[in-house]
Amino acid sequence: MSERVDESTTIAATDTPPEAPRTTKTARFKAPGLGVIALWGLLVAPVVLALAEALRSPRLNYWDFWRVFSITTDADGTLDPTTFVRLYNDHPVITVALTFWADAKFFAGSNWVLGVATVVLALCVFAALWRMLPQQLTGHRRLAVLAAFSLLIFSSAAVDYYGAGWMGIQWFLGIAPAVVAISFAHHGRTVPAVVLGLVGSLGHGSAFPVWIALGLVAWLRRDRLWKVLLPLLMGLAVLILWRLAAEPTVGDPPSILGADTYLGSIASVLGRTWATLSADTALFGGIAMLVLIGLAVVDSVKRRGTAIELRAELTTPDVKGDAGWIGLITHMALAGVLVGVGRAKYSNVEGLTGRYSVIGLIAVAGLLALLATRPIEKIQRNLVPIALVIGLGTYAVGSTNAAIVRKEYATQPVLAVAMQAGADSVVKKMNAYPENLEKYRRFGIYPFTPDFTLGCGANGPELGTAIDVSRAAVLPAVAPPTGERTAGFIEASTVSGDRKLIGWAFIDGEQADCVLVTDSSGTVVGGGAVGLPRRDVSTGFDHVTGRAGWEAVAKPGLKDGLVFVSREGRLYRIASISGKDPANG
Known part of the structure; x- marks a missing residue:
């Protein structure tokens, strides 16, 4: 009893004996560890390198810049809106034509400007993916996934887009609005998602699958029926207008086709992420990605059908939290199918061309995000090395493609x-x-x-x-x-x-x-x-x-x-x- 009195007397006589507040204050100013610094470096470096690539590329534009500018302007270079109703290489180029014209008008047709603009659009894609990550994914794991996203989107396999700005603008004016639209839909914001889907559909055919993706996202989220139907109806309208503007195919394809030709062409679009020169590796990797995407979609549809109770913790797969990622990988798979079917007439490995690499790269990012949110202890414990192997490995594989692209700079x-x-x-x-x-x-x-x-x-x-x-x-x-x-x-x-x-x-x-x-x-x-x-x-x-x-x-x-x-x-x-x-x- 006396001990108790002495103790309380001692505490009362002390001004502020607790140490906790000082410990908290000290922790607030704790410097980041080497691991955090390294992960931030891996996140920022690919962006800086992509920007440097755009600025060291040739000033003179080439390839489709000249063609699109020529067919969408009159004799003195004034924009001709009547040409916008025509398709170019089977897809619209309205926003692309406007961008090329603006580059010609205000920057003398600089390839550098288009390359930098592509980096900005790619940053929009990165930001959209960042916004879709669940808040429960924190710390080193979150940072490692973001670093992998950066290594994928700004990969050396994507040097075509940043070094040849005309190509980057063509693809990212379709892909970037579509991915941002999926991000909006992931958070239940259907109206801005539909608006961005329209913007993407005016830029490139790779944006067309976004309408199916947006409907799927809304359905997985159990949104109201109009949010499911509106994107699908908009997609149908776009398809009708697209087909009305299409010119009839003339003559026979330059290759004799079979079912395997189409399968190979589709697989090569997605599999190019894992191979630049090896067609066999690309085809195998593409089929593997198609299977993984298919399994992920089926799993989410099943879980949605059984009405799994949603939880806030990162301990149960959340079908609502997965919705955007499922929509994203579905979009990329369908984009791969569109490209594969459309280009199979040239080759069963037409997808190995560098211009298609963004489809596979974003698909890998989506699969990684789904993996990162699985409540599997071994995955969560090893997520940092898994993300870095995927990101750095893909970046290294792309170096072969980058070397091919840079050869064109000097001439x-x-x-x-x-x-x-x-x-x-x-x-x-x-x-x-x-x-x-x-x-x-x-x-x-x-x-x-x-x-x-x-x-x-x-x-x-x-x-x-x-x-x-x-x-x-x-x-x-x-x-x-x-x-x-x-x-x-x-x-x-x-x-x-x-x-x-x-x-x-x-x-x-x-x-x-x-x-x-x-x-x-x-x-x-x-x-x-x-x-x-x-x-x-x-x-x-x-x-x-x-x-x-x-x-x-x-x-x-x-x-x-x-x-x-x-x-x-x-x-x-x-x-x-x-x-x-x-x-x-």
Whole structure:
């Protein structure tokens, strides 16, 4: 008893003896651990790298940018709304055409701008996936899943979209609104979901399955009947309008088709996530993903039918919490089917083309999210390594695709020169439509801008200027054993106009700053790209750059022209244009 009195007396005599408040205060300012920092780094790094890819890509646009701009504008580049009712490659391009036109109008048709815009759209996709994750998924597990999402959406397998901005805009103006729409539907917000579904349907055919996905999400959530029916009816209306605008197919497909052709084409779209060059691996991976998606959908439908009681804890599979993810993977599976069936006429592995990679990447993200919310102790305990293996593994597999895409960067200046010089054959081969060059020129699309240059420096030669041929040093084409570190070669028997000229040159072991093509009097009539990778040169000669390659083009009508390269303001003539290439000898 006395002990009790003493104890209470002691407590009363003390001002603030409890230590708890101080402990709480200290914990509030605790620095994040290395694991958290590493996960945040893995989340942010892919976004930064995708943005860097967009900014280091060629300034000059290519492929479908030129085609879509040409068919949706009149002779002076003014938008022609009557063309919007037509489909392009079997899908609408209304928002794409508007974006391309705006890029041409305000940014001189910059590929950089389209690439950055694609990164922004991809961030919208990432944010939509983030919003669908349940709040009960916390801590390292949540951060690891988000890092995996970032590694998937901004994967090296998706470099096509960020490096070739026209492709990114085409796909993400369909995919991004559709994914955000599914996120809205996941939270029961049907009206904004339908509006975004319409926006996506105006941009790309890959958005069309969103109508089925939105109806499925609302049904799984046990929303009101109108929320289920409205997306389905809107989808039916879009389909009718789509088919009315479609042009009839003419002629037979370029391949003899079978049921396996279609199956393979569909599987390759989804399986490309796991393979770039191996068709067998892609097909197997695609079938595996289709089966997993099918099982997940069937499981959710069954659980919805048995009316499982929903819980707030992450201990019971929540059919309402799964709704958005089921809608997402259903959308991607159906998009894969649309692409596979539509492109099977070309190949059973047409889906291995880089432009389709976003479908499989987002499907993997959806499957990962469903896995992350399963109340299985082993999965929850190992979710961090599972998410990182999926994210980092997919990013690593995509590096092969990224290398293929980056190869095209270096040669884009050749197209710019060809367009300026009127080398129509080269322009056509590089998919820029020579019949529309005057339209591009009048509208002021790069390269038809005042800042166009051949890259020889501020005071270097440009198209139409003259150089003193006699003052240029001649580059020898020497045999490797001599140890020469200054040499050059033209891989052609003659230098003529309106064709690609290819060769290599290095000065003191370094690459040239620019390449020029002149007529016999020294007037500059062409140019091109330098710094192209040439492994054969770097291995054929000692201590020289691996970027000794160059490509050039000159105006039509040129015969017996001359090729020069420049290094630090000094010109060198490449005289060797025939015989066995010493780099390959």
